[in-house]
Amino acid sequence: MIAELGHYLLVLALGLALLQAILPMIGAARGDGRMMMLGQPAAYGQFFFSFLAFLALSYAYVISDFSVAVVARNSHSLKPLLYKISGVWGNHEGSLLFWVMFLALFGAMVAYFGRGLPQSLRARVLSVQAMVGVGFYLFMLLTSNPFDRLVDVPLEGNGLNPLLQDPGLVFHPPFLYLGYVGLSVVFSFAIAALIEGRVDPAWARWVRPWTLLAWIFLTTGIVLGSWWAYYELGWGGWWAWDPVENASFMPWLVATALLHSAIVVEKRDSLKSWTILLAILAFSFSLLGTFIVRSGIITSVHAFATDPERGFFILIFLALVIGGSLLLFAIRSDRLQAGGMFAPISRESSLMINNLFLSVAAAVVLYGTLHPLLSDAFFGVKSSVGAPFFNLIFGLLMIPMVVTMVFGSHLKWKRADVKGVSQRLIAITGIAFLAALMTFYITYGGGIMPVIWVGIGLWLLLSTLQELATRIKLFQRPIKDSMRRLMRQPRSSWGMSLGHLGFAIALLGIVATSSWTREAQQVMAAGEVMQIGDYSLTLKDVIPVTGPNYTAVRGIIAVTSKDGATFLAYPESRTYIASPITTTEGAVRTKLSGDLFIVIGESQGGGRWGLRAYYKPMQVWLWIGAAIIVLGGMISLSDRRYRIGSPHRKSVAERRVNVL
Amino acid sequence: MAKVGLKAGTRKRRRLYLMLTSLAIFGLAVMLVLTALEDSIRLFYDPTEIIEKGVKPGQNFRLGGLVEKGSFKSIETAGSLINHFSVTDGNATVSVLFNGLLPDLFREGQGIVAEGAMNDAGVFIASEVLAKHDENYMPKEVVDSLKKRGEWQRKPAATDVKDEGL
Numbered sequence: 001m002i003a004e005l006g007h008y009l010l011v012l013a014l015g016l017a018l019l020q021a022i023l024p025m026i027g028a029a030r031g032d033g034r035m036m037m038l039g040q041p042a043a044y045g046q047f048f049f050s051f052l053a054f055l056a057l058s059y060a061y062v063i064s065d066f067s068v069a070v071v072a073r074n075s076h077s078l079k080p081l082l083y084k085i086s087g088v089w090g091n092h093e094g095s096l097l098f099w100v101m102f103l104a105l106f107g108a109m110v111a112y113f114g115r116g117l118p119q120s121l122r123a124r125v126l127s128v129q130a131m132v133g134v135g136f137y138l139f140m141l142l143t144s145n146p147f148d149r150l151v152d153v154p155l156e157g158n159g160l161n162p163l164l165q166d167p168g169l170v171f172h173p174p175f176l177y178l179g180y181v182g183l184s185v186v187f188s189f190a191i192a193a194l195i196e197g198r199v200d201p202a203w204a205r206w207v208r209p210w211t212l213l214a215w216i217f218l219t220t221g222i223v224l225g226s227w228w229a230y231y232e233l234g235w236g237g238w239w240a241w242d243p244v245e246n247a248s249f250m251p252w253l254v255a256t257a258l259l260h261s262a263i264v265v266e267k268r269d270s271l272k273s274w275t276i277l278l279a280i281l282a283f284s285f286s287l288l289g290t291f292i293v294r295s296g297i298i299t300s301v302h303a304f305a306t307d308p309e310r311g312f313f314i315l316i317f318l319a320l321v322i323g324g325s326l327l328l329f330a331i332r333s334d335r336l337q338a339g340g341m342f343a344p345i346s347r348e349s350s351l352m353i354n355n356l357f358l359s360v361a362a363a364v365v366l367y368g369t370l371h372p373l374l375s376d377a378f379f380g381v382k383s384s385v386g387a388p389f390f391n392l393i394f395g396l397l398m399i400p401m402v403v404t405m406v407f408g409s410h411l412k413w414k415r416a417d418v419k420g421v422s423q424r425l426i427a428i429t430g431i432a433f434l435a436a437l438m439t440f441y442i443t444y445g446g447g448i449m450p451v452i453w454v455g456i457g458l459w460l461l462l463s464t465l466q467e468l469a470t471r472i473k474l475f476q477r478p479i480k481d482s483m484r485r486l487m488r489q490p491r492s493s494w495g496m497s498l499g500h501l502g503f504a505i506a507l508l509g510i511v512a513t514s515s516w517t518r519e520a521q522q523v524m525a526a527g528e529v530m531q532i533g534d535y536s537l538t539l540k541d542v543i544p545v546t547g548p549n550y551t552a553v554r555g556i557i558a559v560t561s562k563d564g565a566t567f568l569a570y571p572e573s574r575t576y577i578a579s580p581i582t583t584t585e586g587a588v589r590t591k592l593s594g595d596l597f598i599v600i601g602e603s604q605g606g607g608r609w610g611l612r613a614y615y616k617p618m619q620v621w622l623w624i625g626a627a628i629i630v631l632g633g634m635i636s637l638s639d640r641r642y643r644i645g646s647p648h649r650k651s652v653a654e655r656r657v658n659v660l
Numbered sequence: 661m662a663k664v665g666l667k668a669g670t671r672k673r674r675r676l677y678l679m680l681t682s683l684a685i686f687g688l689a690v691m692l693v694l695t696a697l698e699d700s701i702r703l704f705y706d707p708t709e710i711i712e713k714g715v716k717p718g719q720n721f722r723l724g725g726l727v728e729k730g731s732f733k734s735i736e737t738a739g740s741l742i743n744h745f746s747v748t749d750g751n752a753t754v755s756v757l758f759n760g761l762l763p764d765l766f767r768e769g770q771g772i773v774a775e776g777a778m779n780d781a782g783v784f785i786a787s788e789v790l791a792k793h794d795e796n797y798m799p800k801e802v803v804d805s806l807k808k809r810g811e812w813q814r815k816p817a818a819t820d821v822k823d824e825g826l
Contacts, residue, residue: 341670344677356682360689367693371701382704382804384722386775389700393692521761523736601761604734610741610761 003068006056007147010097013049013104014137016042020107020130024123028195036123043111043126046133047104054101057146058088066157069148070094076159078549078577086170093146095173099290100136102181103129110185117206124192125185132184135317143310159576169228175221176248180286182214183255187283187325190276194328197335199272204265207279209637211262212495215255216633222248223626231588236517236597236614238622241390246369247289250362254282257358260351268348268413269339274355276336277329284322285362290314292369343415350408357401364393391514395449402456402507406463409500410470428466432459443516450515457511461504468497495636499629506625512594512618521612523604533615534562535596537569542600542609550574552585555600555609559589571600571611595619702775706805707752710778717778723756723786724773724802725749732768747772747784750809758786771802 020042027035057070061084066072074091075084089098107129114122140146189207193199225248230238239245258278264271342348368385375381410421436455443450469475471493472485520532524539531537540556552574560566569587576583582602589596594617601610704722705715715721724747731746743758745768756774766772766789776786 341674344674352678353681353685356685360685364689364693371697384702384704385697386700386702389696392696392700393689396692397689521741523741604736604741612761 002056002059002065003147003149006053006060007145009049009053009056010137010141010147013046013053013100014134014141016046016049017104017130017133017137020046021127021134023127025127028120028123028127031120033119036119039123039126040111042130043104043107046130047101047108050097050101050104054088054097057094057097058085061085061088064157066155067149067153068146069150070146072150072154072157074159075157076549077156079159079165080548082167082170083165089173089177093140093144093148095177096136096140096144097146098174099177099181100133100140102177103133103136103184106181106185107133110188114206121192121196121203124195125188128188128191129184132188132321135321139310139313139317143313166228166232169225169232172221172224172228175217175224177221179214179216179218179221179248179255180251180289182210182217183251183279183283183286185210186214186258186279190279191325191328193276193336194332197332199265199276199336201266201269204262204275207275208259208262208266211255211259211279211282212633212637215252215259216630216637218248218252218255219626219633220630222252223623223630227623230619231586232583236519236586236599236616238513238619241368241387243292243369244289246365247285247292250365250369251282251285251289253358253362253365254278254285257355257362258282261355264348264351265339268342270342270348271352271355272336272339273329273333274352276333278355278359280322280325280329281359281362284318284325285366287318287321288366340414342413345411345418346416347408347411347413350404350411354401354404354408357397357404361394361397361401364397365390368393395453399452399456402460405500406460409463409467409496424466424470425463428459428462431462432456446515450511453511454508457504457507460507461501464497464500464504491639492636495632495639498632498635502625502628502630502632504625505628506622509618509621509623509625513616513622516617518615519612520614521610523608524611525606525608530611530613532596532613533594535613535615536560537598537611537613539609539611540568542607545572547574550576553600553603555587555598555611557587557598557611559596559598569596569598571598573600573602590620592620593617704773706749706802706809707747707754708749708805708809710754711752715778717780720775720777722773722775723747723754723784724805725754725771726802726806727766727768727770727772728753729768747774749805754784755782756784756786758789760789762789771806773802 020039023035023042024039027033027038057068059065060068060071061075062081064071064075064077064084066075070091070093071087074094075087079087088094107126110122110125110129114125117125186207189203189210193203222245225245226238229240230236258275261271261275261278265275340348368389371385372383375383406425407418407421410424411418432455435458436451439454440448440451468486468489471489472482474482476482477485518533520530522528522530524530526539526541529536529538536559538558538560540558542553542555545552545554552572554570554572557569557571558566559569567589569589571587572585574583574585584599584601587598594615597614597616599612601612603609702720702722704724705713706725707723709715710723726748728746728748731744733744735742735744741759741761743760743762744755745758746753746755748754756776758774758776773790774784774786775788775790776784779785
């Protein structure tokens with residue numbers, strides 16, 4: 001019964017979404033207040049019904065109702081409760097329901113918090129938000145109904161891929177969805193502004209927190225996925241430029257650009273059409289990400305199902321959303337009045353240039369991802385574009401970007417003095433250069449790119465600290481005074497400092513771990529020793545162990561490091577009961593200087609086992625840096641200017657109404 | 661009036677600067693892409709195509725096909741493993757040598773993709789054997805190749821659809 005109820009609730013939500021899409025838009029065009037007002041209750045109702053539908057599906061998972069097709073395919077009665085619940089979104093149909101529920105949630109949030117917005121703008125935003133929703137409801141109901149029943153009810157489900165049974169992956173998809181869907185709000189605001197024909201700082205003050213929120217989720221989602229790949233997949237890698245990884249990285253690049261250009265709109269009333277375009281592109285990339293994963297059109301470790309009907313639907317949907325909004329942009333963008341001017345050397349310019357680099361980077365990732373598809377479609381040549389392509393291009397393209405980042409954060413708005421800034425940067429430039437020279441000496445013969453990147457990463461780190469020090473007038477005023485200034489920094493500047501600092505730290509980690517990783521492998525019997533880096537590994541024993549839904553072999557390995565410290569490591573190789581898959585659980589020893597990563601392979605007979613070990617210098621810097629970036633984003637989001645009912649915004653909004 | 665005209669002029673000039681900067685960055689990127697693509701595109705061949713296209717020794721490419729049943733041998737030398745197996749598309753077969761530990765899901769009869777090059781003796785020396793997530797999963801290229809060679813049997817739909825969300 002619960003499945004039919006869920007299905008019915010979805011249809012109800014679709015009906016409300018249709019209402020919400022059509023009536024407020026007409027109302028806004030006619031200036032009919034009552035029709036515009038309909039947007040809010042429709043948005044609340046739509047969220048209510050989609051949320052109930054989501055609960056219905058979750059219920060079917062929790063009680064292991066295998067008469068529901070998705071539950072039978074993806075769940076198992078022996079699975080721990082956490083993974084039963086995460087199974088709800090761990091498949092195609094369920095993840096769509098999850099998507100559309102958040103889409104409706106964000107719509108309801110705009111309806112609720114948007115009371116200070118001009119009535120017509122809010123009506124149009126809600127309408128656009130609902131249009132996207134209609135597409136998703138139709139997609140679900142027509143091609144991938146999560147509530148489909150099975151005629152032959154199996155006694156036991158297929159189980160969830162054991163690789164996915166990991167806490168990191170319980171939270172990875174929801175965060176990604178929240179990021180993707182969060183960008184839909186920004187998109188709706190952009191489309192509404194195009195229809196209204198106006199963008200002003202008040203608009204940017206709305207768009208910026210939404211972008212920031214979506215960006216925080218997206219960043220967290222990507223990092224969790226990467227972290228999961230690192231710990232779970234047992235090859236010690238954390239990023240492979242797989243199409244699906246790229247699919248989440250492209251919207252991230254564009255959202256990062258958008259985050260920065262929205263600042264320019266808000267503070268300087270400039271770069272308006274560019275910001276609108278970025279908002280459209282960011283959401284388009286989110287949809288494209290969904291398309292790439294869902295259609296199975298590109299070979300990826302993530303895409304298992306190829307279903308032409310679904311692919312076709314998404315293609316049409318994509319064409320309508322992306323094509324339609326870009327067309328609207330082409331027709332209407334010249335209506336947006338150009339705002340504040342700025343000199344070629346100014347903070348605006350540097351933000352603009354970095355926006356360009358980020359967008360070009362996104363375009364390159366897009367090309368690299370689609371190249372195999374294009375070459376197959378047009379020339380019948382099957383090929384793949386590997387990691388070296390992306391690494392080379394990012395390694396080069398990001399150099400001028402980081403250089404601009406360093407200069408840009410020291411430049412003043414409107415017009416800046418490049419000579420003064422250069423003089424201020426001399427000291428830290430010297431330090432970074434010396435560090436690069438030292439790296440060159442230590443790693444002699446290991447290539448020039450890592451050396452350059454160590455220098456640049458450190459330069460950015462120091463520059464970010466120096467910028468903060470300048471702002472609080474450290475060493476220019478009594479230390480007490482500086483501390484007081486430090487505490488009084490607005491939260492959005494903390495966001496910038498932490499964001500850039502985290503980026504620099506992550507950058508250094510990335511350079512070290514991808515340039516100087518060491519790897520060793522050996523077939524070992526008990527008592528034999530393998531050397532890697534400063535560690536020597538002695539295999540003591542291999543024992544069988546039993547887990548809740550798997551059996552495993554566990555290696556007991558004594559590790560001695562050069563400084564004499566000794567510890568035991570326990571890598572496992574697990575075989576799951578529900579599906580005949582083995583997974584490796586690497587034993588990881590994390591230090592600030594680097595991770596030791598040990599994996600046990602298959603038995604080679606005669607008590608001999610294949611063992612692999614990696615030494616990954618500064619790997620943990622990547623995770624620490626990413627955490628600092630996210631923290632910076634959250635602090636910036638809590639800035640009082642964005643709080644509901646903040647007097648500043650309200651007065652602007654009121655002024656707008658008066659002008660109307 | 662004159663002042664407004666001047667301002668419009670500066671605006672235009674600045675827009676021109678902006679356009680030029682964008683074009684420069686974009687051009688740089690295109691150049692980079694073209695250079696990088698040359699080195700990092702890996703063409704995909706199945707065993708039949710290796711013979712048909714006359715792939716030269718030393719040329720890097722991706723080989724895909726099924727691991728032939730009963731062909732797998734693992735030879736241990738100096739504490740390290742050399743794996744020896746054959747990859748087939750049902751029409752032609754090629755011998756593969758891989759020095760390293762194979763991914764968890766490697767089995768005979770399973771579809772694989774390996775990266776590497778042919779040596780002078782006509783043996784494929786793999787530098788990497790790609791690991792995939794799922795026991796049901798077949799690399800798309802291998803599926804296409806097997807279809808072409810008439811070796812492909814579609815599995816029942818229930819086990820075919822298995823994915824993990826975005």
